[in-house]
Amino acid sequence: MNFRLPGLTAFLCAALLALSGCASIITRGEPASRNARKAADRKPAPDFELKDVHGRTIRLSEYRGQVVLLNFWATWCGPCKIEIPWFVEFQRTFKDRGFTVIGVSVDEDGWDAVRPFLAARQVNYPVVISTPEVEMKYGGVEALPMSFLIDREGRIASTHVGLVTKKTYEEEIRQLLD
Protein backbone atom coordinates (compact mmCIF):
# COMPACT_ATOMS: atom_id res chain seq x y z
CA MET A 1 0.00 0.00 0.00
CA ASN A 2 1.36 3.43 -0.88
CA PHE A 3 0.81 6.14 1.72
CA ARG A 4 2.70 8.90 -0.12
CA LEU A 5 -0.19 11.13 -1.13
CA PRO A 6 0.92 14.67 -0.27
CA GLY A 7 -2.08 16.36 -1.91
CA LEU A 8 -4.54 14.26 0.01
CA THR A 9 -2.55 14.71 3.22
CA ALA A 10 -2.74 18.47 2.84
CA PHE A 11 -6.48 18.28 2.20
CA LEU A 12 -7.10 16.08 5.21
CA CYS A 13 -4.99 18.30 7.45
CA ALA A 14 -6.93 21.37 6.31
CA ALA A 15 -10.24 19.58 6.87
CA LEU A 16 -9.14 18.48 10.32
CA LEU A 17 -8.11 21.97 11.27
CA ALA A 18 -11.41 23.37 10.02
CA LEU A 19 -13.43 20.80 11.93
CA SER A 20 -11.50 21.22 15.15
CA GLY A 21 -11.83 24.99 14.75
CA CYS A 22 -15.62 24.66 14.50
CA ALA A 23 -15.80 22.91 17.83
CA SER A 24 -13.21 25.06 19.57
CA ILE A 25 -15.14 27.82 21.35
CA ILE A 26 -17.91 25.63 22.68
CA THR A 27 -15.48 22.86 23.59
CA ARG A 28 -13.28 25.17 25.63
CA GLY A 29 -15.97 27.55 26.83
CA GLU A 30 -13.28 29.86 28.08
CA PRO A 31 -12.42 33.34 26.87
CA ALA A 32 -10.02 33.03 23.95
CA SER A 33 -7.57 35.71 22.95
CA ARG A 34 -5.11 35.88 20.10
CA ASN A 35 -2.69 38.72 20.21
CA ALA A 36 -0.44 39.25 17.21
CA ARG A 37 2.14 41.66 18.56
CA LYS A 38 4.27 41.52 15.42
CA ALA A 39 2.81 43.66 12.67
CA ALA A 40 4.06 41.18 10.08
CA ASP A 41 1.86 38.44 11.56
CA ARG A 42 -1.33 40.46 11.32
CA LYS A 43 -4.00 39.62 8.76
CA PRO A 44 -6.14 42.27 7.01
CA ALA A 45 -9.53 42.89 8.65
CA PRO A 46 -12.25 41.94 6.14
CA ASP A 47 -14.04 45.02 4.83
CA PHE A 48 -17.80 45.49 5.14
CA GLU A 49 -20.42 48.10 4.49
CA LEU A 50 -23.40 48.36 6.85
CA LYS A 51 -25.87 51.07 7.91
CA ASP A 52 -25.83 52.71 11.32
CA VAL A 53 -28.85 53.77 13.37
CA HIS A 54 -29.12 57.04 11.38
CA GLY A 55 -29.03 55.22 8.02
CA ARG A 56 -25.44 56.31 7.34
CA THR A 57 -23.14 53.84 5.64
CA ILE A 58 -20.31 52.57 7.80
CA ARG A 59 -17.52 51.12 5.69
CA LEU A 60 -14.64 49.63 7.68
CA SER A 61 -12.05 50.52 5.04
CA GLU A 62 -12.87 54.20 5.51
CA TYR A 63 -11.41 53.96 9.03
CA ARG A 64 -7.95 53.10 7.64
CA GLY A 65 -5.46 55.26 9.53
CA GLN A 66 -7.37 54.83 12.79
CA VAL A 67 -7.23 52.14 15.43
CA VAL A 68 -10.61 50.36 15.43
CA LEU A 69 -12.15 48.19 18.12
CA LEU A 70 -14.69 46.08 16.22
CA ASN A 71 -17.09 44.55 18.72
CA PHE A 72 -19.71 41.91 17.88
CA TRP A 73 -22.39 41.96 20.56
CA ALA A 74 -26.12 41.50 21.24
CA THR A 75 -28.68 43.03 23.58
CA TRP A 76 -29.33 39.57 25.11
CA CYS A 77 -25.65 39.03 25.93
CA GLY A 78 -24.86 39.75 29.58
CA PRO A 79 -21.05 39.90 29.24
CA CYS A 80 -21.46 42.34 26.31
CA LYS A 81 -23.36 44.68 28.62
CA ILE A 82 -20.37 44.79 30.95
CA GLU A 83 -18.02 45.84 28.16
CA ILE A 84 -20.15 48.49 26.47
CA PRO A 85 -19.65 51.17 29.17
CA TRP A 86 -15.86 50.57 28.85
CA PHE A 87 -16.10 51.11 25.11
CA VAL A 88 -18.09 54.33 25.63
CA GLU A 89 -15.25 55.50 27.88
CA PHE A 90 -12.54 54.44 25.39
CA GLN A 91 -14.35 56.32 22.62
CA ARG A 92 -14.39 59.45 24.75
CA THR A 93 -10.77 59.10 25.88
CA PHE A 94 -9.04 58.03 22.67
CA LYS A 95 -11.20 59.45 19.88
CA ASP A 96 -8.93 62.45 19.35
CA ARG A 97 -5.91 60.18 18.98
CA GLY A 98 -7.38 58.36 16.00
CA PHE A 99 -9.44 55.65 17.64
CA THR A 100 -12.98 54.44 17.26
CA VAL A 101 -15.16 51.61 18.42
CA ILE A 102 -17.56 50.09 15.91
CA GLY A 103 -20.30 47.95 17.42
CA VAL A 104 -21.81 45.17 15.29
CA SER A 105 -25.05 43.88 16.75
CA VAL A 106 -26.13 40.32 15.95
CA ASP A 107 -29.66 40.84 17.34
CA GLU A 108 -32.22 39.00 15.20
CA ASP A 109 -34.74 41.77 15.85
CA GLY A 110 -32.40 44.40 14.42
CA TRP A 111 -32.98 48.05 15.22
CA ASP A 112 -36.20 47.32 17.16
CA ALA A 113 -34.02 45.75 19.84
CA VAL A 114 -30.87 47.80 19.38
CA ARG A 115 -32.15 51.38 19.08
CA PRO A 116 -33.63 51.63 22.62
CA PHE A 117 -30.57 49.89 24.03
CA LEU A 118 -28.19 52.44 22.47
CA ALA A 119 -30.32 55.37 23.66
CA ALA A 120 -30.49 54.05 27.23
CA ARG A 121 -26.72 53.61 27.44
CA GLN A 122 -25.80 56.77 25.53
CA VAL A 123 -23.54 54.84 23.18
CA ASN A 124 -21.23 57.38 21.54
CA TYR A 125 -19.73 55.24 18.75
CA PRO A 126 -21.12 53.86 15.48
CA VAL A 127 -23.21 50.73 15.75
CA VAL A 128 -24.41 48.65 12.82
CA ILE A 129 -26.55 45.55 12.46
CA SER A 130 -24.68 42.45 11.35
CA THR A 131 -25.42 40.19 8.41
CA PRO A 132 -24.55 36.50 7.98
CA GLU A 133 -22.04 37.50 5.27
CA VAL A 134 -20.14 39.82 7.61
CA GLU A 135 -20.15 37.18 10.35
CA MET A 136 -18.75 34.62 7.92
CA LYS A 137 -15.97 37.03 6.94
CA TYR A 138 -14.96 37.15 10.60
CA GLY A 139 -15.00 33.39 11.03
CA GLY A 140 -18.59 33.05 12.25
CA VAL A 141 -19.96 34.38 15.51
CA GLU A 142 -19.91 31.31 17.73
CA ALA A 143 -19.90 33.20 21.00
CA LEU A 144 -20.27 36.76 22.27
CA PRO A 145 -18.75 39.17 23.00
CA MET A 146 -16.25 38.86 20.16
CA SER A 147 -13.89 41.76 19.48
CA PHE A 148 -11.15 42.54 17.00
CA LEU A 149 -8.62 45.27 17.58
CA ILE A 150 -7.57 46.62 14.19
CA ASP A 151 -4.39 48.64 13.66
CA ARG A 152 -4.01 51.83 11.61
CA GLU A 153 -3.13 49.76 8.53
CA GLY A 154 -6.42 47.85 8.72
CA ARG A 155 -4.91 44.65 10.10
CA ILE A 156 -6.20 42.56 12.99
CA ALA A 157 -3.80 43.01 15.88
CA SER A 158 -5.76 41.01 18.45
CA THR A 159 -8.95 39.00 18.84
CA HIS A 160 -10.94 38.37 22.00
CA VAL A 161 -13.85 35.97 22.42
CA GLY A 162 -15.61 36.21 25.78
CA LEU A 163 -15.33 38.72 28.55
CA VAL A 164 -11.78 39.94 29.15
CA THR A 165 -10.66 42.75 31.40
CA LYS A 166 -10.97 46.45 30.69
CA LYS A 167 -7.24 46.71 31.38
CA THR A 168 -6.45 44.22 28.61
CA TYR A 169 -8.32 46.30 26.05
CA GLU A 170 -6.90 49.56 27.31
CA GLU A 171 -3.29 48.34 27.14
CA GLU A 172 -3.76 47.01 23.63
CA ILE A 173 -5.41 50.20 22.42
CA ARG A 174 -2.59 52.32 23.87
CA GLN A 175 0.03 50.09 22.23
CA LEU A 176 -1.58 50.51 18.83
CA LEU A 177 -2.06 54.26 19.26
CA ASP A 178 1.52 54.90 20.39
Next chain:
Amino acid sequence: MKKKSASCWISLLSALLAAPAAAQSQQILTLQEPQKVVVPRQEEVRIPLKATIRPGYHANSDKPSEDYLIPLRLTWDAQGPLQPVEIIYPKPKFEKFAFTEKPIAVIDGDFEIVTRFRRPPNAMPGPALLAGKLRYQACNDRMCFPPKTVEVKVPLILQ
Protein backbone atom coordinates in the same frame (compact mmCIF):
# COMPACT_ATOMS: atom_id res chain seq x y z
CA MET B 1 9.28 4.05 7.25
CA LYS B 2 6.13 2.70 5.65
CA LYS B 3 4.88 1.52 9.03
CA LYS B 4 5.41 4.98 10.49
CA SER B 5 3.65 6.61 7.57
CA ALA B 6 0.73 4.22 7.89
CA SER B 7 0.33 4.89 11.58
CA CYS B 8 0.46 8.64 10.86
CA TRP B 9 -2.34 8.23 8.36
CA ILE B 10 -4.40 6.15 10.75
CA SER B 11 -4.02 8.77 13.49
CA LEU B 12 -4.95 11.56 11.11
CA LEU B 13 -8.00 9.72 9.81
CA SER B 14 -9.14 8.78 13.32
CA ALA B 15 -8.87 12.39 14.41
CA LEU B 16 -10.69 13.54 11.30
CA LEU B 17 -13.52 11.10 11.84
CA ALA B 18 -13.71 11.85 15.55
CA ALA B 19 -13.88 15.64 15.13
CA PRO B 20 -17.56 15.93 14.09
CA ALA B 21 -18.58 13.46 16.78
CA ALA B 22 -16.65 15.47 19.36
CA ALA B 23 -18.26 18.69 18.13
CA GLN B 24 -21.70 17.10 18.41
CA SER B 25 -21.09 15.70 21.87
CA GLN B 26 -19.93 19.16 22.97
CA GLN B 27 -23.33 20.73 22.32
CA ILE B 28 -24.43 22.89 25.21
CA LEU B 29 -27.94 21.43 25.42
CA THR B 30 -28.64 17.81 24.62
CA LEU B 31 -32.21 16.63 24.26
CA GLN B 32 -32.96 13.06 25.28
CA GLU B 33 -34.85 11.28 22.52
CA PRO B 34 -38.50 11.06 23.66
CA GLN B 35 -39.94 7.57 24.03
CA LYS B 36 -43.14 6.46 22.34
CA VAL B 37 -46.20 7.54 24.33
CA VAL B 38 -49.43 5.57 24.40
CA VAL B 39 -52.40 7.92 24.63
CA PRO B 40 -55.55 6.34 26.09
CA ARG B 41 -58.97 7.39 24.81
CA GLN B 42 -60.51 10.53 26.30
CA GLU B 43 -57.64 11.11 28.68
CA GLU B 44 -55.18 13.84 29.36
CA VAL B 45 -51.51 12.88 29.07
CA ARG B 46 -48.39 14.38 30.57
CA ILE B 47 -45.36 14.12 28.34
CA PRO B 48 -41.92 14.88 29.79
CA LEU B 49 -39.09 16.22 27.70
CA LYS B 50 -35.69 15.54 29.24
CA ALA B 51 -32.59 17.55 28.49
CA THR B 52 -29.11 18.16 29.84
CA ILE B 53 -26.98 21.28 29.82
CA ARG B 54 -23.20 20.82 29.84
CA PRO B 55 -21.44 21.48 33.14
CA GLY B 56 -20.31 25.09 33.45
CA TYR B 57 -23.08 26.39 31.20
CA HIS B 58 -26.63 27.54 31.85
CA ALA B 59 -29.70 28.59 29.90
CA ASN B 60 -32.12 31.29 30.90
CA SER B 61 -35.24 30.04 32.63
CA ASP B 62 -38.71 30.39 31.08
CA LYS B 63 -39.16 33.53 33.18
CA PRO B 64 -35.79 35.30 33.14
CA SER B 65 -35.17 37.78 35.92
CA GLU B 66 -33.98 40.46 33.48
CA ASP B 67 -35.95 41.84 30.53
CA TYR B 68 -33.06 41.53 28.11
CA LEU B 69 -32.59 37.78 28.54
CA ILE B 70 -34.11 35.32 26.07
CA PRO B 71 -36.37 32.80 27.84
CA LEU B 72 -36.47 29.02 27.51
CA ARG B 73 -39.50 28.31 25.36
CA LEU B 74 -41.15 25.07 24.25
CA THR B 75 -43.80 25.35 21.56
CA TRP B 76 -45.90 22.66 19.92
CA ASP B 77 -47.27 22.65 16.38
CA ALA B 78 -50.83 23.96 16.43
CA GLN B 79 -52.00 21.27 14.01
CA GLY B 80 -50.64 18.40 16.13
CA PRO B 81 -52.60 15.29 17.13
CA LEU B 82 -52.91 16.49 20.78
CA GLN B 83 -53.81 19.89 22.20
CA PRO B 84 -51.30 21.33 24.69
CA VAL B 85 -53.02 22.49 27.88
CA GLU B 86 -50.09 23.51 30.03
CA ILE B 87 -46.31 23.56 29.81
CA ILE B 88 -44.54 23.10 33.15
CA TYR B 89 -40.96 24.37 33.04
CA PRO B 90 -38.26 23.39 35.55
CA LYS B 91 -37.86 25.45 38.65
CA PRO B 92 -34.97 27.87 38.06
CA LYS B 93 -31.86 28.33 40.15
CA PHE B 94 -30.77 31.83 41.07
CA GLU B 95 -27.09 32.29 40.36
CA LYS B 96 -24.73 35.22 40.13
CA PHE B 97 -22.23 35.39 37.28
CA ALA B 98 -19.26 37.61 36.40
CA PHE B 99 -21.57 39.63 34.15
CA THR B 100 -24.51 40.09 36.52
CA GLU B 101 -24.94 42.44 39.45
CA LYS B 102 -27.38 40.10 41.17
CA PRO B 103 -28.41 36.44 40.81
CA ILE B 104 -30.44 35.59 37.72
CA ALA B 105 -32.93 32.77 37.09
CA VAL B 106 -31.26 29.99 35.13
CA ILE B 107 -31.45 26.27 34.55
CA ASP B 108 -28.51 23.91 34.31
CA GLY B 109 -27.63 20.23 34.53
CA ASP B 110 -30.42 17.71 33.90
CA PHE B 111 -33.92 19.12 33.63
CA GLU B 112 -37.39 18.18 32.46
CA ILE B 113 -40.17 20.14 30.81
CA VAL B 114 -43.57 18.53 31.16
CA THR B 115 -46.45 19.28 28.80
CA ARG B 116 -50.04 18.41 29.66
CA PHE B 117 -51.97 17.49 26.51
CA ARG B 118 -55.64 16.91 25.88
CA ARG B 119 -56.74 14.42 23.27
CA PRO B 120 -59.27 15.98 20.90
CA PRO B 121 -62.53 13.99 20.68
CA ASN B 122 -62.13 13.51 16.93
CA ALA B 123 -58.54 12.20 17.12
CA MET B 124 -58.11 9.10 14.97
CA PRO B 125 -56.61 6.04 16.69
CA GLY B 126 -53.23 4.86 15.43
CA PRO B 127 -49.66 6.13 15.26
CA ALA B 128 -49.06 9.87 15.25
CA LEU B 129 -46.25 12.33 15.80
CA LEU B 130 -46.11 15.38 18.05
CA ALA B 131 -43.78 18.04 16.74
CA GLY B 132 -42.45 21.06 18.58
CA LYS B 133 -39.52 23.36 19.07
CA LEU B 134 -37.36 24.10 22.07
CA ARG B 135 -35.69 27.49 21.97
CA TYR B 136 -32.96 28.37 24.43
CA GLN B 137 -30.13 30.79 24.88
CA ALA B 138 -27.08 29.66 26.81
CA CYS B 139 -24.10 31.32 28.45
CA ASN B 140 -21.28 30.48 30.76
CA ASP B 141 -19.63 32.85 33.19
CA ARG B 142 -17.71 34.75 30.48
CA MET B 143 -19.57 34.42 27.19
CA CYS B 144 -22.98 33.88 25.62
CA PHE B 145 -24.07 31.85 22.65
CA PRO B 146 -26.64 32.83 20.03
CA PRO B 147 -30.16 31.49 20.68
CA LYS B 148 -30.80 28.03 19.30
CA THR B 149 -33.93 26.14 18.36
CA VAL B 150 -34.05 22.37 18.65
CA GLU B 151 -36.69 20.30 16.87
CA VAL B 152 -38.70 18.02 19.17
CA LYS B 153 -40.55 14.95 17.92
CA VAL B 154 -42.54 12.61 20.13
CA PRO B 155 -43.98 9.41 18.61
CA LEU B 156 -47.47 8.54 19.83
CA ILE B 157 -49.88 5.65 19.67
CA LEU B 158 -53.45 6.91 19.98
CA GLN B 159 -55.61 4.11 21.35
